[in-house]
Amino acid sequence: xxxxxxxxxxxxxxxxxxxxxxxxxxxxxxxxxxxxxxxxxxxxxxx
Numbered sequence: 722x723x724x725x726x727x728x729x730x731x732x733x734x735x736x737x738x739x740x741x742x743x744x745x746x747x748x749x750x751x752x753x754x755x756x757x758x759x760x761x762x763x764x765x766x767x768x
Contacts, residue, residue: 748756 746756746759
């Protein structure tokens with residue numbers, strides 16, 4: 722298997738990791754209601 726495949730995969734993974742780190746909120750220990758409230762508040766701020 723050529724090593725170029727690994728580097729291609731790593732290159733495509735970097736933007737995904739950055740996006741998740743920047744835009745996906747931490748939900749550990751939160752209830753579904755708290756998560757829903759977060760998204761509703763965030764949506765109201767963007768309007």
